Amino acid sequence: MTSLAPKTVSIVSVAIPIPVNQLFDYSVPPHIDYKQLQIGMRLRVPFGKSHKIGVLMALPALTEIESQRLKAIEAVLDTEPLLSHHDIHLLLWASRYYYHPLGEVMSAAFPVALRQGNPAQLPTVNFYRLTAQGIRTDPATLKRAPKQQQLLANVQAQALQGILEADLANLLIAPWRATLKALLDKGLLSVERQYANPVTHQQALQSPLYANTEQQQAIDQVSAALAHFRVFLLEGITGSGKTEVYMQIIQTVLTSGKQVLVLLPEITLTPQLEARFKQRFQVPIAISHSRLTDTQRQSAWLHMQQGSGKILLGTRSALFTPLKNPGLIILDEEHDSSFKQQEGFRFSARDVAIMRAKRLKIPVILGSATPSFESLENAARQRYQLLPLPTRAGQAIEPHYLILDIRNKKLQEGLSAPLVQAIKATLAKNEQVLIFLNRRGFAPTLICHSCGWVARCQRCDANLVTHYDKRLLRCHHCGYEQTLLQQCPACKKTTLTPLGLGTERIEKVLQNLFPEQRIIRLDHDTTQRKGTLEDYLGQINRHEVDIILGTQMLAKGHHFPNVTLVALLDVDSGLFSIDFHAPEKLAQLIIQVAGRAGRADKPGKVILQTRQPGHPLLLTLIREGYNRFAEVALAERKAASLPPFSHHALLRTFATDPESPLLFLQAICELIKTLPTPGVKLLGPVSAPMAKRAGRYHYQLLLQAERRVDLRALLDQVMPQIPRLRETKKIRWSLDIDPVDLY
């Protein structure tokens, strides 16, 4: 063989979705045109024994890999980059900020279908159009084929040019394919492929409301800043008209041809907002959340990326959707901790959204009735611009609070007599009652009345919860379940007693007390099936229900215009938590649940049952309001140097044995001691608040610094060394930047 002159190899660096923080270099084989390659395109590359879909991140001149070991890319999946350089920079930033492997961060930006290598084409659907002959033909001429007659008549009667395949099933009783084929064969219908539009609608448009003074000020201030980056904090109690403010600003953005990204904490809030947007805007609205199919999500993503979608309404995962022409980002219910991803790539959608807006030089609006303490502090420091909406829009009146001291009071399964009275009075007026208890199941504990034995989970530091409906004992932490015991395993007596209150138990009491009334229970157990929560919400709004009982699901932004009494059965458990976030969360919960009452023209009443009627936290909140409460609590955090007056990074670890996690964290502490680390405090290692979970032992180490740069300087040095520690062998670990709970 004659030896050939060494040919220059073209190199690409690729981000691959695996938990290793590095790019992988590949060569470009001759059959692929190097010049067509652009950063942001997806590539299929060989990896180990299989292959992976990665994103092209760089076109370096050199690689450190020896040429014999350099593998070649297999295919280029895109003809254009799917991500803009803004998108890529944001993802690079997020990977560095959260110390999370770039490949996994990149992959979070794509919907599953594109991650798997699907072509980046808008999905199409079959559209059946009436032909000229189809328009002319009288359906009566088909009376010997009644189904064909019906279909033709239907398509004609709808005065549509045609019909989508998906809608056929609604028009005809199955099997309808043969009918369809017959009309196609007769030349009455023709078929074509059409893009599945994010949304089509023929609804009558609603005009904007006449904004009140505060709303107008908020609208004006944001509208004046549409060409810049700025963070606005729209603080308005429930019903103060925040959505109306969003809609009027969105209108301006749409008119200028730009797109709007709206993020919500909860899937179940999207249909409500979608419906309101559809009544207002005649533009394609794309929806993205985890209950949609992969195809639907890919479609929403591509519509926004290509610019045909104008509004994207989604949950946390929609944050990274590329926007052809971005104009505004809105994050509603910004205080909600669902905006923080709690596993894998632990990012805060709020913080990344702000970073994204900054890169794109567009405004971002954070909306809430109970803003997070960080946002309030940022507003106080003038870093965010506060837009207050202090009054309820329209006619609605703010609810009236009542602290109900239940010490030494006789309780009927958790309900005090004055509360039962108030429920009766409300029902008598034909108004709805909402009862909140943040604990599902029948009772949180099963105890033996004779010997004191308690049903514990074998795999967790937790009691098993009694579920009577399903006759089960269940662990709410690891999912373990067993059939409900009849007999005490310790003393063999049949004196097992459920102790404490859960929603299931309250439901039974309410059914006994109010046998005539319609009662609905909304918790994780009753709303598992897709669509049930939506059904229930519909029934509530149509006033087919009198009493609504539920867990924190009820605190999430739903509108219940007919509810005039809200009762929180047990606020005490939230008053004594070791996590410094707890008072903030409790206050938000109380105000949010209370916000469901008296939204329309009827005044609402909020009853808090407590054994701590003099607790300063409750009193400040109820008497002086959420903002005063936040001021007091923020002053306490400042005195204790807690976030937002310092910054946290939480190193979590677990293993199947109790020693390894501790040894791992101790090794990290030793490592840190060898480094210059001014300004960083190490808190721990300690066992996690619930040390044993699903048979694993959890430990954590909290790093705290007053200046973020100090914390980052330390992590920059420590993080690359962790994988090399031999103590990592037996454990799993993760790092949480700006943790929102210390559990």
Ligand code: ADP
């Ligand atoms: P939020 O989003 O703050 O809960 P909404 O925007 O949903 O508040 O408004 C609550 C109710 O008040 C809605 O029924 C809305 O139509 C009405 N509303 C909002 N703004 C006005 C206004 N300027 N005039 C009259 N009604 C209003």
Ligand code: ZN
């Ligand atoms: Zn016993």
Ligand code: ZN
């Ligand atoms: Zn368990």
